[in-house]
Amino acid sequence: MRSDLETAANRETLRRVAIDPISRVEGHGKVTLLLDEAGQVHEARLHIVEFRGFEAFIEGRPYWEVPVMVQRLCGICPVSHHLAAAKALDYVVGAMPVTATADKMRRLMHYGQILQSHALHFFHLASPDLLFGFDAPVAQRNIAGVIAAHPDIARQGVGLRRFGQQVIAATAGKRIHGTAAVPGGINRHLSATDRDALQAEADPMVAWSQAAVALVRKLHTADPALYDRFGAVPSSLMSLVRADGAMDLYDGQLRLRGADGTVLRDGVPSHTYMDFITEAVKPWSYMKFPYVTDLGPEAGWYKVGPLARVQNCDFIPTPLAEAERRAFRAYGAGALLHAPLAYHWARMIEMLHAAEVIRDLLPDPDLTGGERMAEGPRAAAGVGVIEAPRGTLIHHYWVGEDDLVRWCNLIVSTTHNNEAMNRAVREVARQDFNGRTLTDSLLNHIEVAIRAYDPCLSCATHALGKMPLVVTVVDAGGACVDQRVRNG
Amino acid sequence: MVLAAGNDARGDDGIGPALLARLAALSLPAVVLVDAFQFQVEHALDLVGADAALFIDAHLGQADAVRLVPLQPAGAVAVQSHALTPAEVLRVSLQIGQTPPPSWLLSVRGDDFSLGAPLSPIARSRVDMAWTQLCAWLDAREVACQP
Numbered sequence: 179m180r181s182d183l184e185t186a187a188n189r190e191t192l193r194r195v196a197i198d199p200i201s202r203v204e205g206h207g208k209v210t211l212l213l214d215e216a217g218q219v220h221e222a223r224l225h226i227v228e229f230r231g232f233e234a235f236i237e238g239r240p241y242w243e244v245p246v247m248v249q250r251l252c253g254i255c256p257v258s259h260h261l262a263a264a265k266a267l268d269y270v271v272g273a274m275p276v277t278a279t280a281d282k283m284r285r286l287m288h289y290g291q292i293l294q295s296h297a298l299h300f301f302h303l304a305s306p307d308l309l310f311g312f313d314a315p316v317a318q319r320n321i322a323g324v325i326a327a328h329p330d331i332a333r334q335g336v337g338l339r340r341f342g343q344q345v346i347a348a349t350a351g352k353r354i355h356g357t358a359a360v361p362g363g364i365n366r367h368l369s370a371t372d373r374d375a376l377q378a379e380a381d382p383m384v385a386w387s388q389a390a391v392a393l394v395r396k397l398h399t400a401d402p403a404l405y406d407r408f409g410a411v412p413s414s415l416m417s418l419v420r421a422d423g424a425m426d427l428y429d430g431q432l433r434l435r436g437a438d439g440t441v442l443r444d445g446v447p448s449h450t451y452m453d454f455i456t457e458a459v460k461p462w463s464y465m466k467f468p469y470v471t472d473l474g475p476e477a478g479w480y481k482v483g484p485l486a487r488v489q490n491c492d493f494i495p496t497p498l499a500e501a502e503r504r505a506f507r508a509y510g511a512g513a514l515l516h517a518p519l520a521y522h523w524a525r526m527i528e529m530l531h532a533a534e535v536i537r538d539l540l541p542d543p544d545l546t547g548g549e550r551m552a553e554g555p556r557a558a559a560g561v562g563v564i565e566a567p568r569g570t571l572i573h574h575y576w577v578g579e580d581d582l583v584r585w586c587n588l589i590v591s592t593t594h595n596n597e598a599m600n601r602a603v604r605e606v607a608r609q610d611f612n613g614r615t616l617t618d619s620l621l622n623h624i625e626v627a628i629r630a631y632d633p634c635l636s637c638a639t640h641a642l643g644k645m646p647l648v649v650t651v652v653d654a655g656g657a658c659v660d661q662r663v664r665n666g
Numbered sequence: 667m668v669l670a671a672g673n674d675a676r677g678d679d680g681i682g683p684a685l686l687a688r689l690a691a692l693s694l695p696a697v698v699l700v701d702a703f704q705f706q707v708e709h710a711l712d713l714v715g716a717d718a719a720l721f722i723d724a725h726l727g728q729a730d731a732v733r734l735v736p737l738q739p740a741g742a743v744a745v746q747s748h749a750l751t752p753a754e755v756l757r758v759s760l761q762i763g764q765t766p767p768p769s770w771l772l773s774v775r776g777d778d779f780s781l782g783a784p785l786s787p788i789a790r791s792r793v794d795m796a797w798t799q800l801c802a803w804l805d806a807r808e809v810a811c812q813p
Contacts, residue, residue, distance in 0.1 A: 235675075235782045250675035254748045256703070294708075298748075301707050304761070305743065333762045336707045343708055354703055 209624055211607050219611050222604035223462055224596075224628065236586050241267055241577045245359050248573070251588075257291035257346055258566035260359055262573040265429070265562030267361035269449070270577050272554025279548035280363035285428045286539050287349035287358065288564065289532040292427055293383070294342025295567035296484075296529035299522065299632070300390045301335025309397060309519065310404070310626055320400050328393055334386045338529070341376075341383050345536055348372035363551035373540055380537035384498065387530040391502045394526045398519070399509070409602040409627040410517040412437040413479060414470070415486035416594065418448065418565050423492030425503075425531065427565040434470055434480060435490050439514050443470065448563035451572055457589070465596050468589065479597040481516075482569030483631065484524035489514050496538070499531035518602050518630035525632075568632050569594050592633040602627045667716035667767070668800075669700040669709060669752075671723045677783035678776025681724040684785060684793050685774075685800060692813050697804070704749035710759040710766070719769040720803055721752035722796075724776035724789075732796045734803065737769040770803060772796060 212221035232251050236244060245263040249256035261284055268276055275281070302308045306322040325331065343353050348368055350356025358366050398405045414437055418430035432446035432454060446454050457466035458475050469478035480486070489507070494500040506523060509515070539545065562573045569591025576585040606627045610620045668689060670682035686701050700712050705721070713719055721737065739756035750758065752771050759766040774796045778786045785793065801811030 232781065247675070250673055254703075298707065302743075332758070336711060336758065336762050339706075340708050340711055354701065 264359035266560040269560025273362035273552040290345025293532040297338035304332040368545040387533040411601040416480040417487040425491035449561040482594040488524040496534035678789040725773040
């Protein structure tokens with residue numbers, strides 16, 4: 179991969195290609211390709227506009243309101259923000275640790291969130307366009323054939339998502355706007371009625387999830403030339419892992435694994451993230467570019483999310499998902515997979531893990547009884563880190579003696595993946611741009627690469643009236659020479 | 667069934683929740699209410715058993731302040747979005763073997779979607795206008811729009 183894509187010299191001679199899904203408020207993505215006079219992609223930038231002003235939205239509010247209000251930050255994974263905020267504020271109220279009941283209720287809620295979020299991708303597998311455009315070469319059309327052989331994908335995808343939301347409703351109180359996780363614990367038990375209803379459906383959900391993994395594995399292995407290389411950008415991987423190296427999506431310590439598989443940093447206490455990570459700023463992007471501080475910005479950037487988590491842990495502590503993790507690693511023959519499309523495979527392994535965790539947690543008596551709250555010496559600040567569906571989510575709060583939030587910092591998974599997504603777009607564009615015109619095929623491929631990371635491009639607000647995709651080509655002289663409009 | 671999408675912490679995106687809250691205050695036993703940050707695939711399941719469905723959402727670009735129109739299933743479901751349009755929800759319903767109920771869309775123009783902002787004054791007036799149409803829609807289904 180070329181290293182000069184980021185800061186091209188003589189930019190005035192480059193042609194600018196903007197791929198701009200114009201959405202209505204914020205949270206839209208926009209891709210800019212800078213071409214040289216020969217029409218080659220020389221620089222690529224992914225602009226994501228989101229999360230501006232969220233900290234100001236929180237600061238000045240009573241701390242106990244925060245776990246509820248942060249759910250307004252993201253309409254697609256509100257539970258992750260709910261739990262990350264509660265975990266951070268556990269420190270403030272001295273609830274270290276929380277009770278067994280609180281821990282298990284929160285875990286059940288969290289794995290319900292993982293399941294319902296990942297299930298949405300399983301549903302969208304019903305459209306081969308998710309994995310590759312309809313304009314893909316004939317050699318890649320087998321994707322459509324594999325999908326056609328599985329007519330139940332859509333139904334099972336919706337069913338899995340519904341089950342995940344039932345878990346959330348049973349633990350959080352409501353499907354959205356839940357209130358159960360509070361600083362210091364949880365404010366409700368799981369009812370026996372809800373437990374029994376969920377248990378009655380738990381086994382089919384595990385079976386459907388297992389089938390989902392098998393399907394994605396089949397897709398991947400059907401065309402390794404595509405799936406292993408498309409948009410691949412080797413990098414370090416970061417995630418929480420349990421103290422014994424197990425996958426743990428709710429709690430743990432940070433681990434950084436290098437692109438070659440070597441563990442570079444391990445056992446990093448999550449509350450020390452500010453010493454571990456630096457957020458770089460670039461003048462053309464609202465979104466920051468985090469990197470591991472002592473490795474520097476060139477060597478220290480990393481990927482997060484399912485692909486990182488499945489390859490970063492030493493094992494998955496549920497048997498079916500662990501078997502699939504081993505198959506995933508065996509496919510790589512000892513090497514890590516870095517291709518964006520491998521995210522889909524890893525995501526389904528995590529969905530299976532979530533289904534197993536839910537099934538195994540439900541009979542636990544700590545869910546239906548026991549102490550819900552803990553307390554201890556008050557602290558001024560707290561950090562909550564959780565593995566949200568899209569990757570590591572960090573909430574950090576300082577609270578004054580008047581109980582008002584003085585300062586906060588949020589790092590969301592899309593921010594962690596910022597550098598990786600930019601590089602993936604460059605790789606795809608450099609491979610597919612023909613040097614003359616912006617084709618639908620190129621647009622499709624760029625979208626597929628971005629989508630594999632599952633960035634949160636659309637936070638919390640989704641009114642109707644989205645604008646179409648507009649693609650503009652501007653030559654080195656600044657003139658618009660081509661424009662494409664894709665109706666959204 | 668009345669399904670409303672929006673985020674009441676995002677200015678005029680709260681139009682849908684505002685109308686749903688007003689309807690909820692009437693406690694109408696014949697009307698099932700569904701609130702959401704955005705419409706998604708699971709709302710296709712919510713439609714099961716409904717005699718009729720009304721989707722409510724804020725709209726960024728429409729010229730009319732309030733628009734009530736019949737709704738047909740979309741031709742395809744977009745794959746890159748974290749949210750579905752109401753027409754795409756109906757499409758999902760068909761896709762998973764259901765027959766969606768007769769459905770309508772009540773869309774209300776919004777202008778200010780700032781984080782932390784309340785409904786704008788103009789949006790509040792449009793909510794009143796939309797409420798009239800919402801009640802007319804219920805009345806046509808023999809549901810009185812009063813406690």
